Amino acid sequence: MAGLTEEQASLLKGKNFAVVGTVGEDSIPQLTINWIDWDGERVLFNVTVTRKKYAELQRDPRVSVFVFAGDDWYRWVTVSGTCDLTLEGAAEHIHKLSRKYRGRDYALKPEEQRVIVRVTPERVTAYGFDS
Numbered sequence: 645m646a647g648l649t650e651e652q653a654s655l656l657k658g659k660n661f662a663v664v665g666t667v668g669e670d671s672i673p674q675l676t677i678n679w680i681d682w683d684g685e686r687v688l689f690n691v692t693v694t695r696k697k698y699a700e701l702q703r704d705p706r707v708s709v710f711v712f713a714g715d716d717w718y719r720w721v722t723v724s725g726t727c728d729l730t731l732e733g734a735a736e737h738i739h740k741l742s743r744k745y746r747g748r749d750y751a752l753k754p755e756e757q758r759v760i761v762r763v764t765p766e767r768v769t770a771y772g773f774d775s
Contacts, residue, residue, distance in 0.1 A: 646765040648682075651773050652721045655711045656682035659745060664689060665708040666700040674700060679741040680711055687723050687763040690738045698759055701727055707763050719772030727763045734758035 662680035681688035712720035742750035
């Protein structure tokens with residue numbers, strides 16, 4: 645398992661957006677912008693069970709996450725690895741992310757089922773860091 649320095653992890657902890665790449669059914673990469681989180685070991689993001697990304701990750705757990713500093717586009721980190729999907733705590737997690745990025749709870753619909761995606765880093769590439 646690859647790791648991130650504290651400085652690199654600060655990009656994931658901060659209010660920076662991520663571009664998440666998954667492998668589509670046709671083997672073509674699929675990219676989306678996501679809110680991002682870091683639990684000290686893994687990269688976290690949150691999707692619904694109805695999203696294409698969820699189906700893609702169930703079929704193929706390989707994922708890459710690219711995060712750049714909002715104030716310096718030449719400071720970035722990419723984490724690639726495999727993920728696991730968890731329903732438990734996902735509603736609370738989307739509220740946490742929404743408070744981080746929007747300053748308020750997420751407008752969760754009663755029928756909306758959320759999933760936490762946890763990416764275990766296998767490869768880390770970074771640019772613009774001292775360490």
